[in-house]
Amino acid sequence: MxxxxxxxxxxxxxxxxxxxxxxxxxxxxxxxxxxxxxxxxxxxxxxxxxxxxxxxxxxxxRQVQLKGPDAARLAQVLCTRDLSAQEVNQGKYVAVCDHNGVLINDPIALKIDEDCYWLSIGNSDIWFWARCVAGERGLNVTVSEPDxxxxxxxxxxxxxxxxxxxxxxxxxxxxxxxxxxxxxxxxxxxxxxxxxxxxxxxxxxxxxxxxxxxxxxxxxxxxxxxxxxxxxNPSERTESGLLNFGTDTDETTNPFEVRLEKFVDLGVEDDVIGIKALQRIKANGVKRHQLGIMLGDVEENEDQSIWLDILKHGKKVGHMTHKAWSYRLKRMIGYALVSVEVRAGETVEVVRDSGRVEGTLVTLPFRV
Missing domain, CATH: 3.30.1360.120 (Probable tRNA modification gtpase trme; domain 1)
Structure with missing residues (x-):
């Protein structure tokens, strides 16, 4: 090997x-x-x-620290959730998007002081993004990774x-x-x-x-x-319906597709990165949504690839983004990112390395 x-x-x-x-x-x-x-x-x-x-x-x-007179301005430009009423010692779950409305991280934004924020990030180089945005906007703020x-x-x-x-x-x-x-x-x-x-x-x-x-x-x-x-814990997080950025998202995923709509404020200022694109996406209609999926005859120790094709009547309708064994349900479960035309309660097929297996789509979180 x-x-x-x-x-x-x-x-x-x-x-x-x-x-x-x-x-x-x-x-x-x-x-x-x-x-x-x-x-x-x-x-x-x-x-x-x-x-x-x-x-x-x-x-x-890791933490991305924004510190300086324009720290609050940069935090808002980066986050599609309205932070105007956020208080010192308060954190907020936020969606950070690119200019096309694609989700590029879902950190907790912690307000450390009036001139200091931490973005407690998922797996990504989002501090590069923050530093570049601060420079491009001419903001008086230092972007760093604190100890x-x-x-x-x-x-x-x-x-x-x-x-x-x-x-x-x-x-x-x-x-x-x-x-x-x-x-x-x-x-x-x-x-x-x-x-x-x-x-x-x-x-x-x-x-x-x-x-x-x-x-x-x-x-x-x-x-x-x-x-x-x-x-x-992957089993508990899957049962509970928690998003894992990078595992359950791809290079085109927007927040609406992965149940983050309530963390997006479409009325924030137009200079918030991605907000115009998200307004268009919402107006035109979201094309995919995230559901749970319960697989049929799959053993706990079977190790298959992620982002497996999901078929409905032989037609590809999306992907199974990850899987985990549920110790309470005694079966393999996961998330499906599928066309909005496919609904919870429907039966689909998942294309695994060893062949197809039947799965049932369900709403999240799982009922355990």
């Missing part, structure tokens, strides 16, 4: 050595940083997230763990809001957020050299609650 070697420059997470000590079996590169992808027992990690509390190294969820590395604490017992660390004030945080904290002199921002529907927090570490110490502090505080290591 040929050896695959990365030619790019990648970095270790501040939590890297802790995750290796925990037994991380697989690592992937994300935003040019190594991120754990499992600790040897996928099902146990899944149920820990659903029933208890799990801690994740998500340092690869900030999130650690997620997720699951129904996550609030108890984080409250044990920082106090009961964290229980009052609304979703996507955050506050400043410090533990053993380690500076943090504590946000109620995370890439699961089980509830939880993200601890934005602001001193990378303290990553392993923070991991141990959280690990110790979580022991009474049965905390253990995990990672952004």
């Amino acid at each position: 040929a050896e695959i070697v990365s030619a790019g420059r990648f970095r270790k997470s501040p939590y890297y050595f802790s995750t290796i000590a925990e037994g991380a079996e697989t690592l992937l590169t994300y935003n040019r940083m190594l991120i754990p992808r499992g600790y040897g027992d996928r099902e146990a990690e899944y149920w820990r997230l659903l029933n208890g509390v799990s801690m994740w190294d998500v340092a690869a969820q 900030v590395s999130p650690l997620a604490v997720q699951g129904p017992k996550a609030e108890d763990v984080v409250a044990a660390l920082f106090g009961d004030w964290v229980r009052k945080l609304k979703y996507f809001w955050f506050g400043d904290a410090e533990i053993e002199g380690i500076p943090l921002k504590v946000a109620r957020s995370g890439w699961s529907k089980q509830g939880g927090f993200e601890l934005y570490l602001m001193e990378g050299t303290k990553g392993d110490r923070l991991w141990q502090i959280v690990r110790e505080a979580g022991k009474p609650f049965g905390i253990g290591p995990g990672y952004p």
Whole structure:
């Protein structure tokens, strides 16, 4: 078998050595940083997230910092959601599009101060985009990547763990809001957020050299609650209907096609990048939509390619963008990006490497 070697420059997470000590079996590169992808027992990690509390190294969820007198202007130009009423210490889920209305990232925009924003991004070089836009518009703002590395604490017992660390004030945080904290002199921002529907927090570490110490502090505080290591769980995120930018989107996907319409404000100023194109797309009618798909006779351990063709009466109507085994439904599920002429409840065929398999389209999230 040929050896695959990365030619790019990648970095270790501040939590890297802790995750290796925990037994991380697989690592992937994300935003040019190594991120754990499992600790040897996928099902146990899944149920820990659903029933208890799990801690994740998500340092690869990098921050694009916009700082300067025109930071708010740049943040709005980049984001198709109206940010005018956003307050300091508030985050908002946003769609960042190109001039054609194509989704190029779906970060959380965190307002750090009146002259400072962070875009907590998915896997992409969106900081290049922000820097180029700032230069092209002549804005007085510096675009950089600060020393900030999130650690997620997720699951129904996550609030108890984080409250044990920082106090009961964290229980009052609304979703996507955050506050400043410090533990053993380690500076943090504590946000109620995370890439699961089980509830939880993200601890934005602001001193990378303290990553392993923070991991141990959280690990110790979580022991009474049965905390253990995990990672952004593909089974739970699929069941919950969470979008994964880059996996569930292609080079033509607009926000309306992947259920982000409520995060797009078509009435924002015309200089917001992509807003004119999105107005046209909305007026002309969206051509594709995202549904769930439940496959027939497919085993848990079958490893097939993603972005598989979906057929209806032998005609291609879209793609299955990813798959995951559902431990609650006991079957393979995934997302379908298909023509709006195809609806939930209909039966389709998915063209796999080993042949066609029947699937049923359903609305998202899955009923589990």
